[in-house]
Amino acid sequence: MKAKETNVKIVTVAIFIATFMTAIEGTIVSTAMPTIIGSLHGLSIMNWVFSIYLLTNAMMTPIYGKLADKIGRKKIFIIGILIFIIGSSMCGLSQNMLHLIVSRAIQGVGAGAIMPVALTIIADIYPVNKRAKVLGFNNAAWGIASVFGPLFGGFIVDTLSWHWIFLINVPIGIILIFLISHYFVEPKREVKTKEPVDFLGSGLLMATLMLLLYGFQTIADSGSMSLASSLYLFLAVVLFIWFILVEKQAKDPVISLQLFQNPTFVVVNIVAALVSGFLIGIEVYMPMWMQGVLGLNAAMGGIVLAPMSITWIGGSFLGGKLMESLDTKKVLGIGIGFILIGGMCLWLVPASTSYSVFLMISVILGIGLGVTITTTTVKAQNSVAHEVLGVATSFNTLARTLGQTLMVSIFGVIFNQTLAAEMMSRSQQGVSQELLNKLVNPHTANEIPADLLEPLKGLLYTALHTVYFCGLLLLIVAFLFNFLQKDRRKQN
Missing domain, CATH: 1.20.1250.20 (MFS general substrate transporter like domains)
Incomplete structure (x- = not known):
């Protein structure tokens, strides 16, 4: 009996949709934000609705990359989509601005898996001479999202409600999990090391990125370097040096x-x-x-x-x-x-x-x-x-x-x-x-x-x-x- 093989076309389409879904979440909220503020209030902290998604997304990206190598692309990709769905559901059900910000953080944690693991899967299923074309379509999703995200957000807000700019991700995510589960066949991974996960290195890396990105976010908000932003950046440098020292000693570094x-x-x-x-x-x-x-x-x-x-x-x-x-x-x-x-x-x-x-x-x-x-x-x-x-x-x-x-x-x-x-x-x-x-x-x-x-x-x-x-x-x-x-x- 012939072993089941990956359906490359279906998996590629699923990856494109997943990439677009996470890319558009960075832009679709902009059009809906006035309506969201009118519903939930919290004008003074509205910038966090945008920045927390990008912060947690970037913070988790290298961690997921390591896990994809360690336990497999398929599992991590599905976990990322599942977390993204949970975060999207929480966003759509938010009753106040703080709840929405926390939910966006969870959504970003899920999104941090989708983009890098999607690119890794493309590298697994396509040879180099075809990979560039596929990556071109996939990368273009970000540009398309930046143009059509605000327009799509306005359409949803006008015809349904702002809650649906988040809730629409739930059925899409469920379909993606089904497609990846059934049509992506990943070879069994030989465990070359039984070393434990580098939790200290992972924690230091996440903290470094969070402080670095947040430091620059405060600079952007104030328009100049402040004492607070200088402190964040200084702490980021200290933690980065510590991270380097830890990684030199780690048996299986992140x-x-x-x-x-x-x-x-x-x-x-x-x-x-x-x-x-x-x-x-x-x-x-x-x-x-x-x-x-x-x-x-x-x-x-x-x-x-x-x-x-x-x-x-x-x-x-x-x-x-x-x-x-x-x-x-x-x-x-x-x-x-x-x-x-x-x-x-x-x-x-x-x-x-x-x-x-x-x-x-x-x-x-x-x-x-x-x-x-x-x-x-x-x-x-x-x-x-x-x-x-x-x-x-x-x-x-x-x-x-x-x-x-x-x-x-x-x-x-x-x-x-x-x-x-x-x-x-x-x-x-x-x-x-x-x-x-x-x-x-x-x-x-x-x-x-x-x-x-x-x-x-x-x-x-x-x-x-x-x-x-x-x-x-x-x-x-x-x-x-x-x-x-x-x-x-x-x-x-």
């Missing part, structure tokens, strides 16, 4: 330090972090440019990112083809080169630039991001032994998350400081923070006096221009780092 003796693995993850940091600047500040400088509505501000999501898939296909004939250094050089062109355009274009030009920039950025992100993921997986594939994949996911989390805070400080300096120099023109808030809101922009409209747009343009100059520096550093690697292509 993250093997030998991975970082592999120059290729280190370089591709640094490139992934830097490029992801630039990407968050695009997702946050390009819609602001459309609304504040060009005076377009919120929908048009979101749609400007749509071409990037579409061409991201094409860029992934291109990256896969290029990796068949070129070494990783050249493929990444091409990918980062496309992003550099797009970043240079954003830095150079004047305030009067038309919407169509930004759509073209979005197309160029999507191609470059598709090539770069997919190539760094495949190379991070392909440069390590199969028994640490889960850890390597989860670390690549973590590197991208850290890049985005840290850079959104740094960009926020740069943006706010530039605005403050410009407002001081233009105070005689009558500009103020209150008027600037009205400018970036399409519903209130028409309340601004006509003689102040252009000075305010110039103020916002200057701040955005500074952010994109810093983003361009990130890309230059990534481009230089890429040429540090000595590529030893490994054909699988």
Whole structure:
């Protein structure tokens, strides 16, 4: 009797749906938040509804990667979806804002398993020459979620209630568990070690990430470095040093330090972090440019990112083809080169630039991001032994998350400081923070006096221009780092 085999198509579809489900949870809440605040109150702590999901997600990612290597992808993936369903149910049944925040934390703990383990499963069931295409579709889910999440959230709130933006995950999650349980056949894992789980190392790693991310979150909230944020970051450094010492002694470390003796693995993850940091600047500040400088509505501000999501898939296909004939250094050089062109355009274009030009920039950025992100993921997986594939994949996911989390805070400080300096120099023109808030809101922009409209747009343009100059520096550093690697292509 023939042994049951994995149904690759069904498992791939399940992975895509799971990835999109967790990605959209980071964006769909934004549209529903005014309604949620009206229902549960708690305006002063609403930011935690967003940040706690990202914090617990990032905190758990490397732990799940280790467990996926140790006890199997299938079990961890199903556990992650199950925790995500429980968290989603609790979110939908929340009666106050504190309950919702705690529930979002649980939801993030589940989501932390889904993305890295999904990428690991893709690496298990697809050869290298096909993996890039599949990863392209999977990675594009994040871009699509960033565009359609707020629109979908608004539709659900208008037609049902805000509770359903969370409860809809329950039936979807149950279906995913059924599909993975029945159609993903994982080979029996040989236990090469009976060493206990590295609980101390895992705890120190989670605490380090929590303090690091929370420290930068406080910087983003206040717009500058404070005593509290400095303390959080200092404690993160202390715990990180302790973590390194523990991992050197651990018999089965949660993250093997030998991975970082592999120059290729280190370089591709640094490139992934830097490029992801630039990407968050695009997702946050390009819609602001459309609304504040060009005076377009919120929908048009979101749609400007749509071409990037579409061409991201094409860029992934291109990256896969290029990796068949070129070494990783050249493929990444091409990918980062496309992003550099797009970043240079954003830095150079004047305030009067038309919407169509930004759509073209979005197309160029999507191609470059598709090539770069997919190539760094495949190379991070392909440069390590199969028994640490889960850890390597989860670390690549973590590197991208850290890049985005840290850079959104740094960009926020740069943006706010530039605005403050410009407002001081233009105070005689009558500009103020209150008027600037009205400018970036399409519903209130028409309340601004006509003689102040252009000075305010110039103020916002200057701040955005500074952010994109810093983003361009990130890309230059990534481009230089890429040429540090000595590529030893490994054909699988």
